[in-house]
Amino acid sequence: MTDATTVSADAALQKKSGSLFEVGERTKRRQAQERRFRMMGLAAVTFGIIALFGLLGSILSNGVSSFRQTYITLDIYLDPAKLDKAGNRNPDEMAKVTTFGYAPLIASALVEQIKKNDISVEGLSDKDAGDIISKEAPASVRNYVLAHPSKVGETVQFDILADGRIDGYYKGRVTMESAQLDRNVNPEELVLADKLKEAGVLRTKFNTAFFTAPDASDTRPEAAGLGVAIIGSTYMMIIVLALSLPIGVAASIYLEEFAPQNRLTDVIEVNIANLAAVPSIVFGILGLAVFINWAGLPQSAPVVGGLVLTLMTLPTIIIATRAALKAVPPSIREAALGVGASKMQTIFHHVLPLAAPGILTGAIIGLAQALGETAPLLLIGMVAFVREFPGPPPEGFFDPAAALPVQVYNWTTRGDPAFVERASGAIIVLLMFLAVMNITAIILRRRFERRW
Amino acid sequence: MKTLKIALAAAVAASALTTAAHARDQIQIKGSSTVLPYATIVAEAFGENFEYPTPVVEGGGSGAGRKALCEGVGENTIDIANSSSRIKQSDIDNCASNGVAEIQEVRIGYDGIVFASDINGPDFAFTPADWFKALAAEVVVDGEVVANPYKTWHDVNADLPEQEILAFIPGTKHGTREVFDIKVLEDGCKESGALEAFVAAKGEDDGEKACVALRTDGVSVDIDGDYTETLARLDANKQAIGVFGLSFYENNTDKLRVATMNGVSPSVDTVAKGDYPVSRPLYFYVKNAHLDVIPGLQEYVEFFVSDDMAGPDGPLAAYGLVPDPELAKTQEMVKNRTPMGPLN
Numbered sequence: 001m002t003d004a005t006t007v008s009a010d011a012a013l014q015k016k017s018g019s020l021f022e023v024g025e026r027t028k029r030r031q032a033q034e035r036r037f038r039m040m041g042l043a044a045v046t047f048g049i050i051a052l053f054g055l056l057g058s059i060l061s062n063g064v065s066s067f068r069q070t071y072i073t074l075d076i077y078l079d080p081a082k083l084d085k086a087g088n089r090n091p092d093e094m095a096k097v098t099t100f101g102y103a104p105l106i107a108s109a110l111v112e113q114i115k116k117n118d119i120s121v122e123g124l125s126d127k128d129a130g131d132i133i134s135k136e137a138p139a140s141v142r143n144y145v146l147a148h149p150s151k152v153g154e155t156v157q158f159d160i161l162a163d164g165r166i167d168g169y170y171k172g173r174v175t176m177e178s179a180q181l182d183r184n185v186n187p188e189e190l191v192l193a194d195k196l197k198e199a200g201v202l203r204t205k206f207n208t209a210f211f212t213a214p215d216a217s218d219t220r221p222e223a224a225g226l227g228v229a230i231i232g233s234t235y236m237m238i239i240v241l242a243l244s245l246p247i248g249v250a251a252s253i254y255l256e257e258f259a260p261q262n263r264l265t266d267v268i269e270v271n272i273a274n275l276a277a278v279p280s281i282v283f284g285i286l287g288l289a290v291f292i293n294w295a296g297l298p299q300s301a302p303v304v305g306g307l308v309l310t311l312m313t314l315p316t317i318i319i320a321t322r323a324a325l326k327a328v329p330p331s332i333r334e335a336a337l338g339v340g341a342s343k344m345q346t347i348f349h350h351v352l353p354l355a356a357p358g359i360l361t362g363a364i365i366g367l368a369q370a371l372g373e374t375a376p377l378l379l380i381g382m383v384a385f386v387r388e389f390p391g392p393p394p395e396g397f398f399d400p401a402a403a404l405p406v407q408v409y410n411w412t413t414r415g416d417p418a419f420v421e422r423a424s425g426a427i428i429v430l431l432m433f434l435a436v437m438n439i440t441a442i443i444l445r446r447r448f449e450r451r452w
Numbered sequence: 453m454k455t456l457k458i459a460l461a462a463a464v465a466a467s468a469l470t471t472a473a474h475a476r477d478q479i480q481i482k483g484s485s486t487v488l489p490y491a492t493i494v495a496e497a498f499g500e501n502f503e504y505p506t507p508v509v510e511g512g513g514s515g516a517g518r519k520a521l522c523e524g525v526g527e528n529t530i531d532i533a534n535s536s537s538r539i540k541q542s543d544i545d546n547c548a549s550n551g552v553a554e555i556q557e558v559r560i561g562y563d564g565i566v567f568a569s570d571i572n573g574p575d576f577a578f579t580p581a582d583w584f585k586a587l588a589a590e591v592v593v594d595g596e597v598v599a600n601p602y603k604t605w606h607d608v609n610a611d612l613p614e615q616e617i618l619a620f621i622p623g624t625k626h627g628t629r630e631v632f633d634i635k636v637l638e639d640g641c642k643e644s645g646a647l648e649a650f651v652a653a654k655g656e657d658d659g660e661k662a663c664v665a666l667r668t669d670g671v672s673v674d675i676d677g678d679y680t681e682t683l684a685r686l687d688a689n690k691q692a693i694g695v696f697g698l699s700f701y702e703n704n705t706d707k708l709r710v711a712t713m714n715g716v717s718p719s720v721d722t723v724a725k726g727d728y729p730v731s732r733p734l735y736f737y738v739k740n741a742h743l744d745v746i747p748g749l750q751e752y753v754e755f756f757v758s759d760d761m762a763g764p765d766g767p768l769a770a771y772g773l774v775p776d777p778e779l780a781k782t783q784e785m786v787k788n789r790t791p792m793g794p795l796n
Contacts, residue, residue, distance in 0.1 A: 098501040100760055135767070139500045178706035181571065217492035218703075219771055296528050298476060300508055381482075385492045387499055387506035388478065400478055400508045413511070413678040415489065415700040417707075 059431075063424025065171040069207035069222065070162040072133065072196065076109040078145060080153045089149040102138035102145075106130075106160065114192070117199040124188040132189050132196075134161035136216065136223035162202060164222040164418040166193045170204055173417065210425060214387040215402065215410070221418035224411070226426055228386050232302050232401030233371060233433075235393065239306025240313055240370050245363050247310075248317030255318075256325040257347055276315035283312045284376030292380060299381035300400035302390065308380060309370040316369065320362020324355040357448035364441040368434050374405040382406050404430045476527045479507035479749055483517020483534030484627055485678060486563060486697055487734050490768050491534055494756045497767070502755070504748030509534075514627045518737065521555070522547035525741045531749055533737045536563065536627035541795055554740035554791035558753065559782055560762055562774035564698035564723040565631055565730040568708035570690045574613040576711035580729070582609050584640030586617045587672045589665040592649040600667045618692040620685050621666075623676035631732040632695060633664045639729070683707065698723065699772025723774040731774065740791055750789075757782050 080087065082101060084094050107130040114120075114129065121129075137160045145152060161167075165185035168174040170193075179187045196202040213225025259265045287308035291297045297304050328351050336346040377383065383406045390399035402410070404426060411423035481491055491509045499506025512520075517533035522543055539557065547555060567578060585591050585608045591600050605612035622628040641647045641663035651659035666672045673692075675682045679700040686694045686708075693711070698718055701708055710718060713729055722728040736756070743750050755761060757779060762768050764775045776782065 095503070098760075099497065142500065174706075182706040183702055184705075217496040218489040219493055219767060220496075292528065298528060299480060299530075300510070381480075381508075381510055383510065383512075385488075385495060385509040387496060400480075413485070413680055415679060415703040417704065 059424050059427050063428045066421045066425025067207050068204050070167040070170055070204045071159045072162050072202050074109045074113055074160050075155050075157050076105055077155045078152045084152050091146050091149050099138035099142055102142050106137050119195045121188050121192045128189055132163050132166045132193055134163050134220055134222050136161050136220045161222050167222050168418055218414055218416055221416045224422050228389055229402040229404045229407035233404045235302035235397055236306040237367055240309045243310040244313045244317050248314050249321055252318050252321035256322050272315050272318050280312055280373050281375040283308050284379035288379045298398055300384050301398050302401050303397040304380045305377055305382055308376045313366040313370045316366035317363050321359045324358025328354045357444050361441045361445045364437050368437040372405055377403055377406050383410055477747055478505045479746055479752055480530045481507055481532040482510040482512055482520050482530045484514040484536040485511040486536040487534035490773055493767055494761055498752050498755050518543045521737055522550055522552055524550045525552055531739055531742045531746050535735045537630050552739055556738040557792035558736050559733050559776055561776045562723055562731050563734050564718045564728055566696050566698055566701045566718045567693055567711040568696055568701055569693045571707055571709050578711050578713050580636045580640030581644040583636045587666050589667045592646045597649055597653045616691050617671050619672050620675050620682045620692055620694040622695055623674040635730045637664045702772040720774050753786050757786055
């Protein structure tokens with residue numbers, strides 16, 4: 001009914017001006033409609049861009065500072081009376097001196113350093129001064145001594161991590177006012193840090209340890225790094241690639257080229273599409289039940305994570321591969337069959353190479369998805385505090401490890417505010433990995449894609 | 453052909469992976485997120501100072517940790533469960549039915565629960581009765597049990613500032629909530645005399661339940677995440693008051709203003725002396741059957757409760773753990789591997 005009335009109204013409007021050169025009411029309305037639609041589209045895109053920049057901006061502003069870290073240069077006298085009482089320089093015996101035994105050496109080296117530079121800060125005790133050094137320091141000095149036992153008795157120069165609060169001071173996280181209220185740092189320590197900086201003892205430099213060091217406990221955020229998480233994620237990606245690519249490609253070739261069209265293949269097809277839409281946490285539950293509880297694989301291990309993520313990635317790869325195979329024109333298959341090639345020769349000599357760019361693109365996008373996945377890993381014990389680096393593969397696949405996205409999650413739950421910066425830094429690293437993978441996918445597609 | 457070969461090789465590799473038995477040389481720990489920071493501090497120091505690898509520590513909650521501990525004996529089950537509340541009889545029964553006969557209960561110290569608001573807000577001096585009156589679904593006014601009418605803290609107690617009541621309290625899955633219910637709400641209920649009125653009006657059982665029933669008009673908000681979430685919510689809602697663990701507060705003293713409870717300000721000292729009322733013991737539970745199987749487990753347990761770590765001058769106390777005055781007893785017990793007796 002309404003259609004009929006508008007049509008007749010439009011007709012009435014049209015009649016008033018018959019000329020094409022005069023813009024009629026109806027044309028105006030249509031043009032206004034189009035303008036509105038364009039505006040809405042533009043608004044949608046602008047909104048998307050603003051949201052993206054807001055997100056990236058907040059991550060970058062929080063996280064870029066994690067790539068720099070404050071260090072203090074100290075000349076530490078490795079006192080043989082304390083570190084090697086027997087005097088044999090035997091690392092096994094020296095290992096009996098724990099990090100608690102090393103802490104005083106570092107504290108006295110700092111006091112020396114302060115004296116040497118003629119620094120005096122009012123109201124600062126030696127104990128407070130010692131607080132500007134990271135609690136990681138005794139461990140790093142001890143590791144050095146155990147690796148170089150002959151250095152005991154000498155004075156060695158170390159670049160030692162500054163405490164997280166001091167580091168935060170140079171990154172704007174800690175101020176004189178907040179230090180007044182903060183129980184872990186006091187303004188005198190910040191004054192001392194400033195003076196040490198003037199003297200060139202304290203420096204902020206690029207934080208390579210962020211990429212190589214393992215996670216650290218809540219008391220030493222300045223030492224926490226992504227090393228174990230990067231290795232864990234790499235191991236998982238190796239497993240995902242090694243399992244899901246061959247299985248996915250084989251399944252797609254069979255379904256696309258060999259399988260008869262019947263109800264069974266239809267059911268399989270629908271189920272693959274369904275699997276692609278299953279929430280990832282479900283795969284985590286499956287992984288826990290099958291791989292850990294039934295198969296007895298270890299918890300927190302990249303092998304379980306890799307298997308779970310393989311299951312998750314398979315549908316994506318199968319769907320992409322089938323689309324790529326479908327895109328190869330039938331004439332190529334017919335030509336190959338026509339000159340006497342067998343079906344298998346046709347596929348492996350002609351169809352598959354032509355479909356390869358599409359398959360690889362699908363695989364890389366699937367991998368990128370798997371790399372950023374967190375939910376299934378929560379259930380299989382990957383959200384753990386892991387400090388030991390996993391061994392080299394294949395045994396290393398069974399060692400406990402973390403993964404990049406869960407490391408982000410892990411750090412956001414920590415009490416010390418310095419971990420917020422670390423988490424944002426980890427997000428930046430993860431985003432860079434994802435960007436590299438997606439760019440590779442785009443380049444592959446651009447380079448090798450053939451159109452018919 | 454090549455692809456097919458690779459696929460076959462991968463399938464063989466996959467089946468090999470699933471059958472490979474792998475001896476575990478790392479201690480595995482799971483449980484309370486309150487104990488987690490302490491456990492990671494100890495694990496880190498353990499890895500540095502002993503020849504054994506650093507233990508793997510997972511969070512997930514006290515209940516989840518105890519359940520995992522009781523799954524059975526063997527290398528693919530965990531060795532230690534961290535817990536911020538005491539083990540329950542149902543857990544012990546579950547353990548027994550899965551063949552986990554002997555477990556050690558190790559008390560590592562105490563944890564204070566603090567009430568804090570934005571650093572720029574007014575000071576608060578609470579009593580448990582204030583919290584009960586502010587958050588309970590029903591309160592007693594002039595001898596009558598009525599739905600909670602209070603809007604501001606000033607309404608609850610004339611000494612408190614004129615500020616709207618809004619509280620972020622831990623969700624029911626947290627061990628902290630249990631302590632909050634018992635030490636704050638129930639005690640406040642008794643102190644204010646509401647318990648008697650409830651029992652008179654509803655009978656014994658329902659009267660006690662009414663003490664911990666919270667109002668549902670949005671004034672009390674359950675936080676199921678971590679303390680970091682509570683802190684973020686406080687940041688957005690400067691009027692609100694949040695419930696935190698003492699160690700979390702100690703790490704964020706520049707952002708939070710802590711309230712006193714019964715006139716006592718929370719600190720490691722006041723909790724240790726027992727002056728600050730809202731505190732609870734923290735535990736971990738060790739599976740004795742794993743002690744001689746997993747390398748370093750006995751050493752880890754002894755190291756955790758050693759004076760170097762859990763003592764008054766150790767790193768755990770510096771982080772906010774309230775040291776246990778009976779630590780020496782625990783050290784003795786751990787050395788003898790004394791399994792825990794029945795719950796009393």
